Amino acid sequence: MFHNGGMRISRFPNIVDEVAVRLIAGVxxxxxxxxxxxxxxxxxLVLAADFVLRAGWGPSASPIAHLVRRWIxxxxxxxxxxxxxxxxxxxxxxGAVLTVAASVLWLAGATLPVVxxxxxxxxxxxxxxxxxVCVGCIVFGWLMRLGVIPESVCxxxxxxxxxxxxxxxxxAA
Numbered sequence: 001m002f003h004n005g006g007m008r009i010s011r012f013p014n015i016v017d018e019v020a021v022r023l024i025a026g027v028x029x030x031x032x033x034x035x036x037x038x039x040x041x042x043x044x045l046v047l048a049a050d051f052v053l054r055a056g057w058g059p060s061a062s063p064i065a066h067l068v069r070r071w072i073x074x075x076x077x078x079x080x081x082x083x084x085x086x087x088x089x090x091x092x093x094x095g096a097v098l099t100v101a102a103s104v105l106w107l108a109g110a111t112l113p114v115v116x117x118x119x120x121x122x123x124x125x126x127x128x129x130x131x132x133v134c135v136g137c138i139v140f141g142w143l144m145r146l147g148v149i150p151e152s153v154c155x156x157x158x159x160x161x162x163x164x165x166x167x168x169x170x171x172a173a
Contacts, residue, residue, distance in 0.1 A: 012058035012089040014156060018081040018132070021088055023068045024059075025128035028095070032121040041106040041114055044099045047121070051096035055089055084156035091128075091136025095121070 028047065035043045050064045059065035102117040127133040143149040144157060151157075 012055075013085045014154075015082050016059070016085045016088055017073075018083045019076060019078045020059075020065075020068055020073050020080075021083070021134075022129050022132060023072050023076065024062075024065055025125040026130075027064050027068060027072075029122060029125035029129050032118065032125060036115070036118045036122060041102070041111070044102040044106060044114070044118075044121075048096060048099035048103050051092055051099050055092035055096045058089075084154050086154035087134065087137035087140040087157060090140040091124075091134050094136045094139070095124070 031043060031047055035041065035047075050062050054062035054065060059069070098117050098121060102114045102121070105111075105117070106114045124135050127135060140149065140154075141157065144151065144154065
């Protein structure tokens, strides 16, 4: 944890609850559908702010993650399923880039590319929330295999046994 002007912010965790991540993606999916259905493009500014906060400072800085952690996750009886955090952070960064781009394009009056990005912002969170397929995580894995992202960025990704050990430690606590 670190402090920022009196505000306590934690860094992005190395291990996250896959169930919570999928619920966050579900909220993003609903917002993405609302944006496309209503053409309220200004909502991309809201999504962009949330993605930037989540990617930059972790879920503790994200209003959507707070909503999920406080109101939605406690109502879901599924046991936590732990997964590596760095690929999820990378996925959030992709969401940040896409929604910032959509916001800038909307402000510039270019609606057609905003719709294209909007479709991606429905498909990607739908895959994550409904099928457990994280497109950003897949790209992260490819970049690790290519050596673009060093193994040291995600030791959990490079060695699955670390995640199993962490899960067992969390269950014992």
